[in-house]
Amino acid sequence: MNTERLHLRSYKTTDYERVHLYGSLPDFSQYDVWGPNTKEDTHNFIADCISKYSKNPIYEFELAVCLIENELLIGGCGIRRDSQESKVASLGYAIHPDFQSKGYATEVTSKLIEFGFNELNLAVIYATCDTRNTASFKVMEKLEMKRVGHIKEHKQIRGHMRDSYRYEIYSAK
Secondary structure, rough: EEOOEEEEEEOHHHHHHHHHEEEEEEEOOOOOOOOOOOOOHHHHHHHHHHHHHOOOOOOEEEEEEEEEOOOOEEEEEEEOOOOOOOOEEEEEEEOOHHHOOHHHHHHHHHHHHHHHHOOOOOEEEEEEEOOHHHHHHHHHOOOOOEEEEEEEEEEEEOOEEEEEEEEEEEEEO
């Protein structure tokens, strides 16, 4: 699956080094329950992503984000139905800090929304983010996702309960 500048593809075992470059950075995962990744965490993450493509039908799509110009892996994204039959899915994205603030997260998320509605026939796509993660919720707002909730003490991150925002977008069908 391609955007103007990016190639979204399934993960390969050879992606370990590039994923670990950003997944092991403490600041990179400051708003998430995972990370910073150990080498074992990164290997397990890639193995888990690859295993999701053995399910039939596939209902959790975890994709490596690569630059079209040179196939350099710069992040990851995913869209995950709540179950195989569900018309509701969550999405997420992570872009290596060296490639942030260039519109890649918006480009990726736009493509995931298009794929979700046009290929997966979803009715609702949602995402959550830590209320402190301004960059993440600005991406969702650019794509006309609507903030529908403020979830108190939604996730425990580094020993502290954190609030999240929930954003949704609905199919026009």
